[in-house]
Amino acid sequence: MRLQAAILIFFCSACLYGQAQVNSIAGVVRDSLSHEPLPYVNVFFANTSIGTSTDSKGEFILSGFPSGKYDLTISFVGYKTQQYSFDFSESTFKLEVALAQELVQLSEILVKADTAQWKQNFLTFKENFIGTTANAAKVAILNSRDLHLFFDSGDKVLVAHAKKELVVENKALGYLVNYQLIDFTLDYKYSRMQYLGIPRFEELRPKNNLQLKKWENERRKAYEGSFAHLVRLIYQQELENSKFQLFELHEIANPERLPQQFLDERIRYWRTANLQNNAGKEKVVRRVGDNNVAVNGSGLSDSLSYYLRMRSLPEKIDSIGRAIKTAADLLRPGSTNIIQFKGRLKVLYKEREDVLYVLDKRRAPQRFQESTVHFMGSELKIYPNGYYEDVRTVFMGGYLGWSEKIAEMLPTDYKYVEK
Incomplete structure (x- = not known):
C-alpha cells in the first residue's frame, strides 16, 4: 500500500500560546469527487490509543492528549489511507481532508x-x-x-x-x-x-481489577529498557539518573587474527602439503629452532586446521569508546531534541536478561541487557512522547533487536509511572 497525498487545508493556532491551553485537532472528511461528508471514518494517531470516528457530518475532534509529534491517520474502507504529521505543544489545528477512492488494480490483488x-x-x-x-x-x-x-x-x-x-x-x-x-x-x-x-x-x-493490575505491571516491564524509554530520558535530560549506560562503539582490526594474505598463503601451502603427503610423494619438513623436523600426516592436518580456525575469526571486532554520561553528550549543542550522532552505540540496561533470550543465544546469562543501536543518519529528532524521526535510520541489535517486536509494543501515549 502506498500513502497518497490528499487535499489538506489546515489552520494552526499554535502560535497563540497565550490562548491555546489544550492540544486538539478537529476537522471534516469528505469524498474528493462528490465532496459529500464521509461518516464512520477512522481518525487516529498512529501507534497510539488516541482515536475516534467521524460523525454523520464527516466531522471529528481529538483533544486533551500530551504534547509531542503524532502521525494523524485517516482510514476508510474503499479509500486511500492518508497520513499527516503534526507537532503539538499546546496547539490547535483545524483541517479539511478530501479522501480519494482507491482504484484496485489487478496487479495489487494478484x-x-x-x-x-x-x-x-x-x-x-x-x-x-x-x-x-x-x-x-x-x-x-x-x-x-x-x-x-x-x-x-x-x-x-x-x-x-x-x-x-x-x-x-x-x-x-x-x-x-x-x-x-x-x-x-x-x-x-x-x-x-x-x-x-x-x-x-x-x-x-x-x-x-486483578487482570488490570497485571496488565499495568506487564506494560511497565515492557517499557523499561525499551528504545522509547531511552528516547524519553534523553529528551528529559535524565539519562545520567537512569539504569542505562551508553558507550560509543568502533570497529578495529582483530589483534588475535593474522593478516588475510598471510593466512591465504599458509592455507594453500598446508593443503598442498597434505595432498603430497597423502600421495606419498615426499616428506614435508618444518623448521624448529636450528633443526629440520619431518612432519607427519597428523601434524600437517593440525597446521591446516590451525590456519583455517584463524581465518574463521572476524577481521574486525568492536572496541568500546567514549562513555555517554549525559544527554548533552548526544544532543546537538544548544538543542534539547536533536540527537547529533552517527555510528553505533553500545547500550546497557541494568536489569537481568530474559531467560528466553539467553536460551535463544545458547550461552550463559550476562549481567545486564546488552544492545547495539546504529544511527545511520547524522541527526535524529526526538519528541517528549517518545516519537523520533526518521525511524528508517535507526537499527537495533542484541537485546533490543530481540525484544522490540509487536508483543512488547506499547502505544506512544503510554504513561509510565516508575515504581
Whole structure:
C-alpha cells in the first residue's frame, strides 16, 4: 500500500500560546469527487490509543492528549489511507481532508503466495513480527488468513502482504492492535529483517481489577529498557539518573587474527602439503629452532586446521569508546531534541536478561541487557512522547533487536509511572 497525498487545508493556532491551553485537532472528511461528508471514518494517531470516528457530518475532534509529534491517520474502507504529521505543544489545528477512492488494480490483488508452505512461512513471520518473548505466547493474529506469504528460495527472502488490517490481540499487555501492514521483508542472505506499518491501539476490557493490575505491571516491564524509554530520558535530560549506560562503539582490526594474505598463503601451502603427503610423494619438513623436523600426516592436518580456525575469526571486532554520561553528550549543542550522532552505540540496561533470550543465544546469562543501536543518519529528532524521526535510520541489535517486536509494543501515549 502506498500513502497518497490528499487535499489538506489546515489552520494552526499554535502560535497563540497565550490562548491555546489544550492540544486538539478537529476537522471534516469528505469524498474528493462528490465532496459529500464521509461518516464512520477512522481518525487516529498512529501507534497510539488516541482515536475516534467521524460523525454523520464527516466531522471529528481529538483533544486533551500530551504534547509531542503524532502521525494523524485517516482510514476508510474503499479509500486511500492518508497520513499527516503534526507537532503539538499546546496547539490547535483545524483541517479539511478530501479522501480519494482507491482504484484496485489487478496487479495489487494478484500477490504471489506460497500456499503449500503457508503454515511454515506463517510461523517464521510470527516469530519475527510478534517476537519470541514470554508475552508473544499470549499474542494472536485473529485474521491470519488475510496474510499473503511468499518465500523466494532463490533470493532467500520471505515477503508478507495483507489484504486488510491485521487484528492482533495482545492478552499479555491488554491491547487490541489493528495493524496496516505496508511492508515485511525477511532477508536470510543478508541477515536483515524490516517491517513497516500503521498500528492503531485499543484497550482491552479487563475481567477484573486483578487482570488490570497485571496488565499495568506487564506494560511497565515492557517499557523499561525499551528504545522509547531511552528516547524519553534523553529528551528529559535524565539519562545520567537512569539504569542505562551508553558507550560509543568502533570497529578495529582483530589483534588475535593474522593478516588475510598471510593466512591465504599458509592455507594453500598446508593443503598442498597434505595432498603430497597423502600421495606419498615426499616428506614435508618444518623448521624448529636450528633443526629440520619431518612432519607427519597428523601434524600437517593440525597446521591446516590451525590456519583455517584463524581465518574463521572476524577481521574486525568492536572496541568500546567514549562513555555517554549525559544527554548533552548526544544532543546537538544548544538543542534539547536533536540527537547529533552517527555510528553505533553500545547500550546497557541494568536489569537481568530474559531467560528466553539467553536460551535463544545458547550461552550463559550476562549481567545486564546488552544492545547495539546504529544511527545511520547524522541527526535524529526526538519528541517528549517518545516519537523520533526518521525511524528508517535507526537499527537495533542484541537485546533490543530481540525484544522490540509487536508483543512488547506499547502505544506512544503510554504513561509510565516508575515504581
